[in-house]
Amino acid sequence: MTVDSLYQEIILDHYKNPHHRGLREPFDAEVRHLNPTCGDEITLRVQLDGDTVKDVSYDSEGCSISQASASVMTDLVIGKDLQTATATADEFLELMQSKGQLEPDEDVLEDAIAFAGVSKYPARVKCALLAWMAWRDAVGQARGEVGESTA
Amino acid sequence: MTFDVARVRKDFPILDREVRPGVPLVYLDNAATSQKPQQVLDAMRDYYEQHNANVHRGIHTLAEEATALYEGARDKVASFINAADRREVIFTKNSTEALNLLARTIPLAAGDEVVVTEMEHHSNLVPWQLAAQRTGATLKWIGLTDDGRLDLADLDRTITANTKVVAFVHQSNLLGTVNPVDVVVAKAREVGAITVLDASQSVPHMGVDVQALGVDAVAFTGHKMCGPTGIGVLWGRADLLAALPPFLGGGEMIDEVTMAGSTWAVLPHKFEAGTPMIAEAAGLGAAIDYLTDLGMDAIRAHEHELTAYALDKLQRVEGLRIIGPTTTEDRGGAISFALDGIHPHDVGQLLDEKGVAVRVGHHCARPACLRYGVSATTRASVHLYSTTAEIDALVEGLDQVKAFFKR
Numbered sequence: 001m002t003v004d005s006l007y008q009e010i011i012l013d014h015y016k017n018p019h020h021r022g023l024r025e026p027f028d029a030e031v032r033h034l035n036p037t038c039g040d041e042i043t044l045r046v047q048l049d050g051d052t053v054k055d056v057s058y059d060s061e062g063c064s065i066s067q068a069s070a071s072v073m074t075d076l077v078i079g080k081d082l083q084t085a086t087a088t089a090d091e092f093l094e095l096m097q098s099k100g101q102l103e104p105d106e107d108v109l110e111d112a113i114a115f116a117g118v119s120k121y122p123a124r125v126k127c128a129l130l131a132w133m134a135w136r137d138a139v140g141q142a143r144g145e146v147g148e149s150t151a
Numbered sequence: 152m153t154f155d156v157a158r159v160r161k162d163f164p165i166l167d168r169e170v171r172p173g174v175p176l177v178y179l180d181n182a183a184t185s186q187k188p189q190q191v192l193d194a195m196r197d198y199y200e201q202h203n204a205n206v207h208r209g210i211h212t213l214a215e216e217a218t219a220l221y222e223g224a225r226d227k228v229a230s231f232i233n234a235a236d237r238r239e240v241i242f243t244k245n246s247t248e249a250l251n252l253l254a255r256t257i258p259l260a261a262g263d264e265v266v267v268t269e270m271e272h273h274s275n276l277v278p279w280q281l282a283a284q285r286t287g288a289t290l291k292w293i294g295l296t297d298d299g300r301l302d303l304a305d306l307d308r309t310i311t312a313n314t315k316v317v318a319f320v321h322q323s324n325l326l327g328t329v330n331p332v333d334v335v336v337a338k339a340r341e342v343g344a345i346t347v348l349d350a351s352q353s354v355p356h357m358g359v360d361v362q363a364l365g366v367d368a369v370a371f372t373g374h375k376m377c378g379p380t381g382i383g384v385l386w387g388r389a390d391l392l393a394a395l396p397p398f399l400g401g402g403e404m405i406d407e408v409t410m411a412g413s414t415w416a417v418l419p420h421k422f423e424a425g426t427p428m429i430a431e432a433a434g435l436g437a438a439i440d441y442l443t444d445l446g447m448d449a450i451r452a453h454e455h456e457l458t459a460y461a462l463d464k465l466q467r468v469e470g471l472r473i474i475g476p477t478t479t480e481d482r483g484g485a486i487s488f489a490l491d492g493i494h495p496h497d498v499g500q501l502l503d504e505k506g507v508a509v510r511v512g513h514h515c516a517r518p519a520c521l522r523y524g525v526s527a528t529t530r531a532s533v534h535l536y537s538t539t540a541e542i543d544a545l546v547e548g549l550d551q552v553k554a555f556f557k558r
Binding site for chain 2: 002003006007012037038039040041061062063064065066067121124127
């Protein structure tokens with residue numbers, strides 16, 4: 001296990017040049033999630049158009065893993081229908097819980113396959129999941145479900 | 152007598168291990184917990200192998216031996232902190248439980264004020280927030296200066312005739328600051344407030360004399376002072392503790408029990424419900440013997456030298472900002488810093504690659520982090536077995552972290 005398996009080039013690229021960053025209008029729901037152990041935080045907005053994820057915008061602060069993960073996540077869910085986006089979120093969660101034992105599917109996860117190495121570092125899994133958990137929460141709230149905000 | 156750090160290190164088996172093949176451990180996370188010397192490990196093992204029994208009840212040999220070990224540890228603690236009376240030493244699970252005990256039992260009411268500081272560990276903040284919520288009392292706090300110290304200009308405004316409790320930290324776990332206990336105590340006494348000192352980060356690193364400090368209660372924990380986890384200490388003046396109601400109810404803490412009601416045991420047992428942490432007390436007793444043999448003044452001098460060395464070396468690292476006092480004056484060996492443009496989590500991860508163990512995050516002192524405009528810091532903290540070579544390894548590691556994120 002070396003640190004290069006954690007800090008893949010793709011992750012560092014997204015960290016240095018994050019996609020879809022910044023908070024935008026209009027939006028249907030806004031959530032704020034914290035990683036209480038390390039102080040990472042994200043404010044995330046979701047706009048839905050029927051069953052389509054029209055936009056996801058965010059403002060966040062945290063380590064390279066959490067920042068890159070937010071960037072990659074927006075690439076994967078914006079413009080997708082909710083069923084596809086949720087399935088991708090499920091697959092990413094499964095990858096993060098795999099302790100390095102799962103071969104990620106690039107067709108589904110695209111750049112997010114770079115996080116496979118993170119699953120071997122239990123302390124960093126939460127960093128990689130922060131934006132995804134916020135997204136799930138925001139979608140739930142946008143659809144009028146009872147949220148599970150940690151704020 | 153010179154402090155022989157090489158000889159001290161031989162007492163700590165874990166310091167010999169490698170984090171990965173060829174990568175020796177550089178342990179600089181001592182403010183989180185200290186490592187344990189063989190003497191402590193042996194004491195706990197010996198307790199279970201030779202003396203294990205419940206305390207205070209049996210009249211058989213093992214029960215008497217276990218009781219002697221447990222109560223002997225209380226005597227050692229009392230002498231270590233110069234308590235006037237052994238009954239003033241209450242064993243708890245940790246500092247957090249000791250502070251919660253006080254926050255739950257000191258009578259408060261609407262109109263009363265509790266004063267803390269902005270540099271408290273959550274363990275000396277959240278229990279008082281809960282107490283204020285429960286009783287209607289108001290929580291106030293002493294702010295901080297830009298250089299990481301208590302803003303004492305605030306003191307007269309903050310501590311008033313309504314103040315019932317002043318709870319503050321002796322040495323900050325985040326900033327390393329050692330606070331002027333005498334100044335705060337003098338002001339608190341003027342208004343008749345109870346003073347509570349969180350000494351979790353000071354008792355392991357300097358001689359602490361609870362009578363000389365003049366406070367009413369002190370909390371600290373075993374695992375930061377080379378003892379085991381699972382045992383902490385509440386010291387309180389006997390008249391204060393005697394006046395407080397019980398905290399947890401159960402066995403050991405009673406005098407007489409009927410179905411209609413109960414009366415309480417005398418100190419210290421009134422506050423020690425249930426079977427206590429006997430092996431841990433034996434371990435803590437051994438840790439106190441170990442520290443006492445080395446001498447707290449010698450330990451403090453060694454750590455003072457290391458802190459001076461680390462502050463100097465770290466401040467030469469380009470892009471590094473120390474969060475807290477930048478000189479050794481009234482300062483301990485926990486040093487927090489921010490590295491330009493690199494999140495502490497990434498710093499800690501890459502340092503671990505080099506075997507260097509530091510703590511990253513808000514260190515359970517989030518309000519102080521916010522005060523200094525950071526959501527997290529990297530913290531290196533030394534102990535009696537730390538060396539200048541370990542500080543060098545840290546600084547070298549930081550250069551590599553910077554190089555990694557510049558590429």
